[in-house]
Amino acid sequence: MKAARIELENVDDLHELVERIVDTRLQEARALAGGLETREKQALHDFRIACKRLRYALERFQELYIAPEAIADRLSQLQDALGEAHDRDVLLSILPPSMAATERRLKSDREACVNRAVVHWGELQQLMQTLDSHRI
Amino acid sequence: MKWLNKTIRREQRALERARKRFVGEPNEKRLHDVRTTGRRFRSLLEDVAGITDSKRLRRRVKRAAGATDAARDATIILRLLEGSVDRTEAELALPLLERLRVQERLATQQACRELRRMRFAP
Numbered sequence: 001m002k003a004a005r006i007e008l009e010n011v012d013d014l015h016e017l018v019e020r021i022v023d024t025r026l027q028e029a030r031a032l033a034g035g036l037e038t039r040e041k042q043a044l045h046d047f048r049i050a051c052k053r054l055r056y057a058l059e060r061f062q063e064l065y066i067a068p069e070a071i072a073d074r075l076s077q078l079q080d081a082l083g084e085a086h087d088r089d090v091l092l093s094i095l096p097p098s099m100a101a102t103e104r105r106l107k108s109d110r111e112a113c114v115n116r117a118v119v120h121w122g123e124l125q126q127l128m129q130t131l132d133s134h135r136i
Numbered sequence: 137m138k139w140l141n142k143t144i145r146r147e148q149r150a151l152e153r154a155r156k157r158f159v160g161e162p163n164e165k166r167l168h169d170v171r172t173t174g175r176r177f178r179s180l181l182e183d184v185a186g187i188t189d190s191k192r193l194r195r196r197v198k199r200a201a202g203a204t205d206a207a208r209d210a211t212i213i214l215r216l217l218e219g220s221v222d223r224t225e226a227e228l229a230l231p232l233l234e235r236l237r238v239q240e241r242l243a244t245q246q247a248c249r250e251l252r253r254m255r256f257a258p
Contacts, residue, residue: 003179005185005186006184006185008186014137014139014140017137017140021184053183056175056176057183060143090212094232095232096228096231098228099221099222101224102220102221102222
């Protein structure tokens, strides 16, 4: 999924620039969080990429944008869980049909990964509410 | 914005260092480093695309990621399969494991060839 282009022309204040970037990436992640409900492969992948962009922005601009460190940490855990689910999706797509027991195991592990992601996202929702009040 | 230009140059140099390390001695860890550094850098360029003239550089970084995708996929999927095959199906997994090992080796060589031709910083 392509990253949204951020309107930054005429922005000459660094803090405003960072705010716009973080806000846009935050909105992107929230807009794609529905993937956690559908659990569909592509939707989860898009959501994972959006979370990654948000985390990178938060980490890169951390000296300019005061956000609780726990947000980036939790985003990292969320990404790990979604990444592990994605890896299982890739393996399941090439697994020989004769390996039914391995397939069952991978599917069950995949669901556990998505469940972990759902928990992390729930915690993140609460943490992210504080973003608006933590800006410089 | 001075700070921004400095940040772009810093991440550009980091990617170049990771690329050099990988083509110097390709391995799983160095492949991971070049991919992570490239992803971070690309994300920065996308964030500030509205005020920087970096389209060509962005494309190059994207191409570098593309060049390493197959190697990364083969490595990750191979490790995952090795760790998750049901005991009763160990024999059935052998052809796929072998295919992934070959893919991993060839894709890493190909990534190395492509990255050898690329430059991200002077």
